[in-house]
Amino acid sequence: MTVEEAMKTRRSVRRFRIDHPGRERIESLIELAVTAPSASNKQPWRFFATDNRQTIERMAEAVQEAVDRIVQHIDSSYMDAFRAYGDYFVRFKTAPVVIVVAYREIVVLSNLVDSDLEKEDLEQIRMMEFNSGLTSTSLAIENLLLSAHSSGLGASCMTGPLVAANTIKSILAIPDSWNIAAVIAVGYPDEEPQPTGRKSAEVVLRWANS
Secondary structure (H helix, E strand, O other): OOHHHHHHHOOEOOOEOOOOOOHHHHHHHHHHHOOOOOHHHOOOEEEEEEOOHHHHHHHHHHHHHHHHHHHOOOOHHHHHHHHOOOOHHHHHHHOOEEEEEEEOOOOOHHHOOOOOOOHHHHHHHHHHHHHHHHHHHHHHHHHHHHHHHHOOOEEEEEOHHHHHHHHHHHHHOOOOOOEEEEEEEEEOEOOOOOOOOOOOHHHHOOOOOO
16 A cells, blocks of 8 residues: 555544453554654654553543543533534544553754743744644654554544543653644444545635735
C-alpha cells in the first residue's frame, strides 16, 4: 500500500473484533508515529497505552459521567443536536487497546525575551509555543493512524473524551505537565466504514494575492 493509497482509504473504525493485536504490534505503530517532524525536533509527545479492560471501562465511565453533567446544562432546544452525538464520547470503550496521546508546549522563545516586550508579542509567542506542541503531536497521530491502517488494523482518533481529560490523566497517571491531545482506539476492525464526503481543494484552498 502506497502512502497515497493509505491516505485515501483510511477510515475511522469504531467497531473492533475482540482479539488483541498484540503489544509488539502497538509498539511498532508508536515507532512509526514518532518519525513525524516536530518543532525544533523537541518531540513533545508521549503515548500512554492500555489494554486493561477495567482501566478502559473506568475511562469510559469518567467520560460518560462528564457528559451526563454537561447535558444538565444544555438548553432543551439544543438537546436533539446534542443527542445526535450518540455514543460518540465513549466509542473507545470496546477497543482492545486505547492509546492516550499527550503533549507539552514547546517553550523556548518565551524564556529568551524580557518582560518589556509588547504584550501582544508575548501573547503570540505563548500561543505559538502552545500550538507548536499540539501541532507536532498531531503529526505523530496521523502517522499512527496511517500506519495502523496500512498494517491491517483499524483506529479512531477522538477528542470528545477530553471532556474528562483530568480524570483520564489521573487514571493513567499522566503527569500534570502534560496535556491530552486525543484518545485513539485501536484493534482489528469489525466493520468497513464507507468513505465520507470531503471538501475539494478548490473549496478549501486560498492563494494569497501579492
